[in-house]
Amino acid sequence: KDLINNHLTFTLYNHAAIWPKDDTKWPKGMRVNGHLLLNSAKMSKSDGNFLTLTDAVEKFSADGMRLCLADAGDSIEDANFVESTADAGILRLFTFIEWVKEMLETKSTLRKGAARTFNDQVFLSELNLKTQQT
Incomplete structure (x- = not known):
C-alpha cells in the first residue's frame, strides 16, 4: 500500500517520456487496491498460506482466476x-x-415469434423494468 503513490507516478512519467507526443498510449485510468489476502489471511510463505499466480492459474484456470479476482474486491x-x-x-x-x-x-x-403467453408478458415486463432501473 505504501508504494502505490510512487508506482503510479513512475508509470505516468515513463509513459510521458516514452511517448511524449502520443498521449493515446498514456494510461486512461488506474485501479489499485491494498494487499491481496488469501482465504481472509495475509499471504505468508512461512505460514504456508501462499499461492503464486502460476499455481493459481493451474488450479483454477485463467477464467476462474479472473472471476475470483473480480469478486475479491475493488x-x-x-x-x-x-x-x-x-x-x-x-x-x-x-x-x-x-x-x-x-x-x-x-x-x-x-x-419463435412474438411473445404471446402470460409468462412471456411477465418476462418482458421484468426485462423492461430492469432496463429502466439501470
Whole structure:
C-alpha cells in the first residue's frame, strides 16, 4: 500500500517520456487496491498460506482466476481471494458454458415469434423494468 503513490507516478512519467507526443498510449485510468489476502489471511510463505499466480492459474484456470479476482474486491481495502469462491466460480462458469452449448444445439426447436403467453408478458415486463432501473 505504501508504494502505490510512487508506482503510479513512475508509470505516468515513463509513459510521458516514452511517448511524449502520443498521449493515446498514456494510461486512461488506474485501479489499485491494498494487499491481496488469501482465504481472509495475509499471504505468508512461512505460514504456508501462499499461492503464486502460476499455481493459481493451474488450479483454477485463467477464467476462474479472473472471476475470483473480480469478486475479491475493488476498493482501496485489501482484496480477499477465497479459494472456495474460485471453485464455485469455475462450476458456475462450466454450467453456463454447458447451458449455452445446449441452447445452441437445440436452437431450431425453440419457439419463435412474438411473445404471446402470460409468462412471456411477465418476462418482458421484468426485462423492461430492469432496463429502466439501470
